[in-house]
Amino acid sequence: MTTAERLALLLIEDDPVLGPLIAELLEPDYAVRLAANGQEGLHLGLTQPWDVMVIDRGLPVMDGVSVIAALRSKGVATPILILTALGDTDQKVQGLDAGANDYMTKPFDAGELAARLRALTRTYSTPDDGGAALVGIGTWELDPASRAVRSVYGHTVSLTAKEAEVLAALAAEPGRVFTRDELLTGHFHPTDQPGVIDTYVHHLRRKISRTVIRTVHGVGYQIGDPT
Amino acid sequence: MTTAERLALLLIEDDPVLGPLIAELLEPDYAVRLAANGQEGLHLGLTQPWDVMVIDRGLPVMDGVSVIAALRSKGVATPILILTALGDTDQKVQGLDAGANDYMTKPFDAGELAARLRALTRTYSTPDDGGAALVGIGTWELDPASRAVRSVYGHTVSLTAKEAEVLAALAAEPGRVFTRDELLTGHFHPTDQPGVIDTYVHHLRRKISRTVIRTVHGVGYQIGDPT
DNA sequence: AGGCGCCCTTAAGAAAGGCTTAAGAACTCC
DNA sequence: GGAGTTCTTAAGCCTTTCTTAAGGGCGCCT
Numbered sequence: 001m002t003t004a005e006r007l008a009l010l011l012i013e014d015d016p017v018l019g020p021l022i023a024e025l026l027e028p029d030y031a032v033r034l035a036a037n038g039q040e041g042l043h044l045g046l047t048q049p050w051d052v053m054v055i056d057r058g059l060p061v062m063d064g065v066s067v068i069a070a071l072r073s074k075g076v077a078t079p080i081l082i083l084t085a086l087g088d089t090d091q092k093v094q095g096l097d098a099g100a101n102d103y104m105t106k107p108f109d110a111g112e113l114a115a116r117l118r119a120l121t122r123t124y125s126t127p128d129d130g131g132a133a134l135v136g137i138g139t140w141e142l143d144p145a146s147r148a149v150r151s152v153y154g155h156t157v158s159l160t161a162k163e164a165e166v167l168a169a170l171a172a173e174p175g176r177v178f179t180r181d182e183l184l185t186g187h188f189h190p191t192d193q194p195g196v197i198d199t200y201v202h203h204l205r206r207k208i209s210r211t212v213i214r215t216v217h218g219v220g221y222q223i224g225d226p227t
Numbered sequence: 228m229t230t231a232e233r234l235a236l237l238l239i240e241d242d243p244v245l246g247p248l249i250a251e252l253l254e255p256d257y258a259v260r261l262a263a264n265g266q267e268g269l270h271l272g273l274t275q276p277w278d279v280m281v282i283d284r285g286l287p288v289m290d291g292v293s294v295i296a297a298l299r300s301k302g303v304a305t306p307i308l309i310l311t312a313l314g315d316t317d318q319k320v321q322g323l324d325a326g327a328n329d330y331m332t333k334p335f336d337a338g339e340l341a342a343r344l345r346a347l348t349r350t351y352s353t354p355d356d357g358g359a360a361l362v363g364i365g366t367w368e369l370d371p372a373s374r375a376v377r378s379v380y381g382h383t384v385s386l387t388a389k390e391a392e393v394l395a396a397l398a399a400e401p402g403r404v405f406t407r408d409e410l411l412t413g414h415f416h417p418t419d420q421p422g423v424i425d426t427y428v429h430h431l432r433r434k435i436s437r438t439v440i441r442t443v444h445g446v447g448y449q450i451g452d453p454t
Numbered sequence: 455a456g457g458c459g460c461c462c463t464t465a466a467g468a469a470a471g472g473c474t475t476a477a478g479a480a481c482t483c484c
Numbered sequence: 485g486g487a488g489t490t491c492t493t494a495a496g497c498c499t500t501t502c503t504t505a506a507g508g509g510c511g512c513c514t
Contacts, residue, residue, distance in 0.1 A: 199503080
């Protein structure tokens with residue numbers, strides 16, 4: 001397989017025509033899961049790790065903005081692009097206020113959507129001299145000091161101490177593969193099982209993005225570009 | 228984790244139809260507690276921390292304006308929006324005079340109510356020339372220097388010395404996370420336990436707003452968003 | 455294609471930390 | 485000196501976080 005693994009994308013769109021259409025449009029580049037209503041989408045968003053979400057604003061029963069607010073309040077920091085048929089400024093502000101990372105109005109250009117999604121899922125890390133590091137994921141940025149993941153719009157989602165330790169350790173040297181034991185030393189109790197790391201990696205993937213941390217089978221974990 | 232947790236809203240409304248209706252309307256965005264009369268509402272308002280209150284003007288037994296006046300006299304500065312069926316100017320002035328921060332007449336537009344509540348609960352911090360910082364919540368402004376919370380309508384609610392010290396320390400550097408020990412040094416007796424801080428934080432939350440001060444689990448407290 | 459590890463995911467108990475309350479001490483202001 | 489605040493402490497309860505473990509799924513190698 002020469003192609004890199006496709007990113008997991010959660011699409012929440014109730015329109016029976018537009019939903020499958022967008023899904024098909026994105027399928028070549030993303031593993032798309034379509035949720036037809038807000039409740040189903042919220043549940044999927046909370047329980048599985050995703051790389052990015054595309055959410056319709058005008059959903060029946062549970063509004064898109066409410067879904068985003070609920071996800072963010074539960075500590076999910078995954079990048080979200082919100083779609084709407086209406087384009088006035090108030091709604092744009094409201095969507096971004098609720099915790100969206102980007103915003104597009106229908107009808108939209110397929111190329112632009114693809115470009116915006118690429119921007120949201122682009123990861124980069126800038127190692128710091130002090131050992132701390134700012135890790136960037138699309139419009140998100142991790143601040144190790146306050147253990148918070150912050151978007152450029154000012155919304156923050158906080159990590160727990162251990163989650164932040166694992167992420168910081170990996171981010172300190174982007175590209176390097178760490179074994180579980182290496183990630184344990186210095187930060188965790190001497191008695192901890194290497195399996196603890198697996199759990200925190202899972203937490204981080206669910207909270208931020210499925211692909212922030214790459215698994216190197218038989219060795220350990222890695223962050224940053226695998227070039 | 229939690230940043231963007233839902234805000235706690237106290238709704239005091241005696242109408243058996245309108246009360247639950249408004250509550251349901253706001254539930255997606257707020258954790259709503261409905262009080263069916265002024266006495267119950269006043270008690271809840273005094274004993275628990277809230278982010279915002281919506282109070283009906285025409286309550287039986289204890290009038291909405293009286294409830295507001297009582298809350299303010301006890302040092303509660305939480306933003307209050309007062310609702311009424313009657314829209315003449317006198318009553319509007321009376322409500323605001325009593326200490327309300329905003330005013331709406333029934334029947335009202337759900338979107339407008341939501342917008343006004345957002346405005347009342349929006350927090351911001353503005354660094355002062357002198358190095359101190361002002362923390363704003365809706366139409367309130369907290370001035371750590373003079374230990375007072377002042378509304379644009381001229382009402383003030385005062386804090387105690389220790390409450391103001393904690394607030395001032397946190398507000399001096401918005402976004403920075405302070406440990407309990409850092410908050411103790413310089414201002415408190417050398418013998419004081421770090422747990423004192425917890426108590427004052429609780430006081431500030433009850434008096435002003437549940438979310439002015441954010442807890443960073445295992446580390447300390449933080450004010451404002453590091454924008 | 456099959457077997458063998460490794461990894462993912464979940465759930466649940468344990469531990470730690472924070473919240474809330476109440477009550478006595480200290481302080482202020484008449 | 486007395487009444488009313490304000491300050492401080494501490495204890496119990498509650499929430500969050502940490503840790504372990506086990507089952508199922510998936511990738512890798514022969």
